[in-house]
Amino acid sequence: MSRKYFGTDGVRGLVGQYPITPDFALKLGYAAGQVMAAEGTREVIIGKDTRISGYLLESAMESGLIAAGVNVALTGPLPTPAIAYLAQTFRADAGVVISASHNPYHDNGIKFFSNNGTKLTDANELAIEAALDQPMGCVDSANLGKVRRIHDAAGRYIEFCKSTFDHGASLEGLNIVLDCAHGATYHIAPAVFRELGAEITVIGDKPNGTNINDHCGATHLDALVDKVLTIGADMGIAFDGDGDRVMMVDHTGAVVDGDEILYIIARHWQATGQMEGGVVGTLMANLGLELALKALDIPFARSKVGDRYVVEMLNEKGWMLGGENSGHILSLKHHSTGDGIIAALQVLNALRYLDQSLADARSGMTKLPQVLINVRFSGNSAPLEHETVLAEVAAVEAEMGDKGRVLLRKSGTEPLIRVMVEGDNSLDVRGLAQRIADAVQAVDAG
Template identity: 65%
Template sequence: MSQRRYFGTDGVRGKVGQYPITPDFVLKLGWAAGRVLAKQGTQKVIIGKDTRISGYMLESALEAGLSAAGLKAIFTGPLPTPAVAYLTQTFRAEAGIVISASHNPYYDNGIKFFSSEGTKLPDAIELAIEAELDKDIECVDSASLGKASRLTDAAGRYIEFCKSTFPHHLSLDGLRIVVDCAHGATYKIAPAVFSELGAEVITMGAEPNGTNINDKVGATDVAAIQARVVEEKADLGLAFDGDGDRIMMVDHLGNKIDGDQIAYIIARDALRRGELKGGVVGTLMTNLGMENGLKKLGIPFARAAVGDRYVMELLKQNDWRIGAENSGHVILLDKVTTGDAIVAALQVLVSVIDAKMSLNELASGMTLYPQVLINVRFSGDANPLEAETVKQAVQSVEEQLGDSGRVLLRKSGTEPLLRVMVEGENQEQVQSCAQYIADIVTANC
């Protein structure tokens, strides 16, 4: 397969104002994507965004590029990533585009694409778009230029879809829930979904100003919602990331419940109902505790490379339905085509109601191993993974941990970071080993 130059594991992403997240490049990206997609028969593209201030600029650039290629653009305004995937299907659009850098700070942004089926674009299409970027822009005839329009009821359509994944005979009446929207794309939608299903909703992180997305709130920083759940004496908390495809939960005691635990709860409940098809797909980062917990239940488990696109590939390969990353991406293929935080949260709430158990009790079925993750920033030219001292450090730690732990070093697919992960039975040992490796990696960056 040819090497990608722009597309990472989740679209094209970077710092706003620095190549490639510049108006001129994004205009050309829109044109190049339009050219390739038009060859597939595309007439219209659904375009959503999160709440970053740069979304306005990039939205306009994409519109110009798509129009020059002859495609119609339908804009939804701020909307979760999975909502764009859903609307791409329901509108029979040939593609969907989301302007978002997901869990990253406001000064980053990105462009990710969905196919007409609401899934990530195939590798061949991404490579074709990259090839088109090498060409000069050629505008279609004036009569063939694409038009743009706004979809004013996009949020309402998605709210109704989310509610449709929750059983009609159940209600959230009596549940007191804190909902943290990370000042992101779920800020209007998530509170509406849970309150319309009967819950008493306490909302936080729902006042976006363009620069506060993911800032000390949401799925990537749960300290605020942990404190709020305890303070409000809530039954649980739901923390979404900036574009609504990641979910972290908090039990009534303020404990974080991550993507591994969420997938475990959903899989166990599906097994109880006799509706589990196959097993569960995790990633190289999935906690050993989840693997062991599923094994006790007799549920098959498989690891994919890190990234929801790889989880999806393995799910389809195995014909399974449930996949997750511990970072909070949860894919439920019997209900959605991509990671959907609101839908995943609703399925956990089904378990809470059906089993008449608290979130804390549901999550206690598996025991997470201590896991330490340290991010080391490196320059684009450095390759610390190849350094002999790094290899020796990893080997030394692996010998210390034996069969009761793991070491994983990997490059982020979205940022210039090397992630150092160490997992084992003893927290102090795991912390010490992770820092030891991270220090040596830093010395080689």
């Protein structure tokens, strides 16, 4: 989300100058509480995913907020978008999620939502950062915050998700495999799809604190593909650790990514008169999405990578639909933030209306060959600005001409340089991407 410690998805394990430790979580809770209390905050809702460190960081964060005089409501493990929703429905002043999204269990982070379910303002972020640099104190005993637990939080969110599916419609007759990544959707997604009538098979629904995202979920689809093919399911749906990302698998085992999900939803919305404006993708969006939407006369725009930038552009344009090829899908007519379950339900709405299988619905969009290589770097170098890397990029772009494009960027959550090359079938995009990746690696090593 911002400069020192707010990443695009919230605080991350070792991003910026602040590692996520119990001491830091305590101080962050106090700093945030001070800023919020000064603005009249009465209560903050705290949720988390299923990683083992969440319980430790939750207690520390809770203590810091209480010390600043702010009341706390605890939900237990819930998807990130659930906390954004509950912050609104319970009329809390803010929401906090302890999660590292799709990262391994040993990472963790902290995300903030405002009372309208959106990310914090720049002014609030700067104020919290400034407060972090001040000594920690504590309000008088009489003014300490209080803690309560919201016992029906999961049920409320399940009903909210179901309400975004077409009224009176049913998923009866569909055989769906769900992969919950041993994460925050493990007890939510099965209830949503089962109560809407689907026959479901669930994997990745037994979290133990250390298996979240471990070769499962939206970032590791092999297990889902295998299960769909083994039982002959109509499709598979995979969520990431905190439930704000979704990927799908059709009955043939083919992966349906965020770009194709956007295309299917946009096609349905246009056909039913629901489309307001166009679709926002990111710089990483496949050119095939842009071309497919153009054929439907649906405007398309690209934002910087990160759900925050997608939301900003959607709001600027007054559009409702956007997302990333990684599976962060934003349907602002339904929710203020990305929601994997709601996005999947929108795809299922589209399939019902179009009377098509997932495989048929995705066939209207042809993706161009695109290769993404993640290059780990030390964090002390600046390979993107190095003349060797710039020269290799220029050489690759000259070789491709107008048949392809190159994109290099730093990850917002890990010490990685992401090298993306996209082009038509006449180009060796993998070889071209590897040339640039090798240059980045050589510069970092040297």
